[in-house]
Amino acid sequence: MAENEIEEMLDHLRRIKSGGNLDWFEILRIKELEMVLRIFRTFIKYHDVLLPDSLVELTKSAKLTGEILHRVLDRIPDECKTNLNMERLESHLLEFFQGNTSLSYNYELNDFDLSKYMDCLEKFLNDVLMMFLEKGGSCHHKKKLAIHLSIKKLKIVQKKMRFLKYIYATEINGYVDYEKLECLETRIQFMTNNVGQYCLAVLDYVAEGEVNEENDIFSKPPYLLSLIVFAELEMKKIFHGELKASKFTQSKTFKDKKLPKGxxxxxxxxxxxxxxxxxxxxxxxxxxxxxxxxxxxxxxxxxxxxxxxxxxxxxxxxxxxxxxxxxxxxxxxxxxxxxxxxxxxxxxxxxxxxxxxxxxxxxxxxxxxxxxxxLKFTPSQFPTFGGLSFLDSLLRKLNEMLKSKSGLDFLMKPLLGNLEKELSYLTSILEKELSSIFRDVVHHEHKIPTDLQRRTINLAYEAEVAIDSILAQYNAFCIFFARFLQL
Known part of the structure; x- marks a missing residue:
């Protein structure tokens, strides 16, 4: 029933647009409503594979769409709205989504048809791409560029999802160990859920005209691509392990290659x-x-x-x-x-x-x-002044880490203790040698002998080499300390 109401409303909106007497803004809002209704139509067609969270969001969007319909159509002449029943459409949409939400809370992964859900998402992405193409023609340059980049990424997402769906349905499902299959399905399901949530976020964006800061639709496509790579890596392990005879083992998707940027x-x-x-x-x-x-x-x-x-x-x-x-x-x-x-x-x-x-x-x-x-050191990572102060500061941080009760104790403390010993030993040598040099400088007053200059330079060089070596060996762990102390 709800699907029929949507088709009827789309026919009415098309007639209103072709009737004339509308300004550019009213035409734009009607186009946006058409896009939203087309997504509702796709969701209704695949309602049996939707998750409860998606149906809850659709219920909210249905309410919002009803409000927008009222606002837009109130500005349109009455003769253009003959036989248009907005209340009935809104009522049928809410009844449909709310009714299916209550049925979907018994959802289990084992009952979930991943192939059909990916079919559903492919149709959603088609609708989203159409939305972006429509939206991109009527916005400022900066947003138009963001939409263009999103379209480019989403086409890759759509293409990769289509390939994953085919491989999963024809080569993997029913042909591999249950536990390995479940691990793969978990990754695919997580990825598809994120794609579904993204489509809902785009729906909100088109309906409201604003981007939700917590779910920025223009920054999300690269994350979706990485989740697909995440699923592809598990598929690759299955093909190189249990399905070596398959022709898809040699697919470029499953070959060793550099991971995507970001x-x-x-x-x-x-x-x-x-x-x-x-x-x-x-x-x-x-x-x-x-x-x-x-x-x-x-x-x-x-x-x-x-x-x-x-x-x-x-x-x-x-x-x-x-x-x-x-x-x-x-x-x-x-x-x-x-x-x-x-x-x-x-x-x-x-x-x-x-x-x-x-x-x-x-x-x-x-x-x-x-x-x-x-790692080999690259001079010079050691400060050119305040060297001893730097060492004292680092030792204090090491002591703080050693006294901490973090869950990372088993990973960090053996390394911390070793690093503390090396730095303490180096500090004591520097203090002893520098004290000797300073005494000689005071003894000779304003005249510094050549051999004293040489000793100072040699000591500075040796200290630099020793500290650079330590910092190079433990470079990343030094960064860990600073980062971890902020947790």
Whole structure:
């Protein structure tokens, strides 16, 4: 019934536009209403695969659309609105979405048709692209550029989703181990949910004409692309493991390649979301604590090291792949295991998974630490003045870290203790040598002998080399300290 009402309203709006006697702003608002109604039509067609959150948002949008219809059509001559029943359309939309929301709260992943949902999202993205094309023709230059870039990214999202849907339906679903399939489905479902939420955000933007600061539609497409890459990496693991004979193993999508620009930033955002929005909803038991520690280390690593470009090139790609794999395990546990942890078997599985996540995190930490220690110093990272003050300041921070009761203790404290010893030893040598030099300077009053100048220069050089070496070896961890103390 609601779908018929939408078709009837679209016919009326088309007739109103073609009837003339409207200014450019009224025509623009009618076009925007047409775009919103077309998205409603697509949502209604695929209502059986929508999640409860989407239906709640659609109910809000239906109310808003009804209000906008009233405002716009109130300005249009009565003869243009013959047989137009806005109240009936609004009533049918609200009844439809609210009724389906109550039915959808029994949703389970196992009952969820991912292929059909991705079909649905492809249609939504078509509507969104049409919306942006319409909107881009009537806005200022800066917003027009943002819309153009969004269209470009969304076309890639749409193309990649189409490929993932085909591969999932024809090559993977029903052909691989259940647990591996569930891990992949968790990533795909998380990605598709974000695409669905994005389509709803665009719907709000077109209906209200404003961008929600918490869900900026122009900055979101690159994040959606990274979530697709996140799913592709899990698919790649399946093809190179259980489906080696498939022709798609050689697909360029699953070949080793450089991760997209900004992947580490979007991975950081994903981990922040999991820690702040998801993990906090579960009991504070050992498993949750293990996962929290793993997330915290990955966040510190991504925030400090990658932004400082200590690791780069192929090894950065390799490390980010490992971070992404651990993040995928965390997502799987938080999305699928923790919500159903009342079952004893599931509790044991959660415990095992959290231990495995922690072990993978420790292994990654060890690999990263080994890499840091292999770095060669580049003079000069040591301050040209106030050197001893700098060392004192760094030692104070190390002591603060050693006394902290952070969940990262097991990762950081062995390294902190070692670094503190090296710096303390260097400080004592500098103090002793400098005191000797100063005494000689005072003894010879205003005349400094050549050998004393040489000793001073040699000491300064040796100190610089020693400190540069230490800072180079532990460069990223020094950044960790500063970042972590702010947490």
């Amino acid at each position: 992947f580490s930033h979007h991975l950081h955002n994903l981990l922040m979301y999991l820690r702040n929005k998801k993990l906090g909803n579960f009991p504070n038991n050992i498993s949750a604590q293990n996962i929290d520690v793993a997330i915290e280390f990955l966040l510190v690593f991504l925030d400090a090291d990658v932004s400082n470009h200590v690791i780069n090139g192929n090894w950065l790609n390799e490390v980010l792949l490992k971070v992404g794999a651990i993040a995928g395990d965390v997502l799987y546990v938080i999305q699928n295991l923790l919500p159903r942890s009342i079952n004893q078997d599931d509790t044991s599985k959660i415990s095992l998974c959290s231990i495995q996540i922690l072990e993978k995190t420790k292994d990654l930490k060890a690999q990263v630490e080994t890499y840091y220690k292999s």
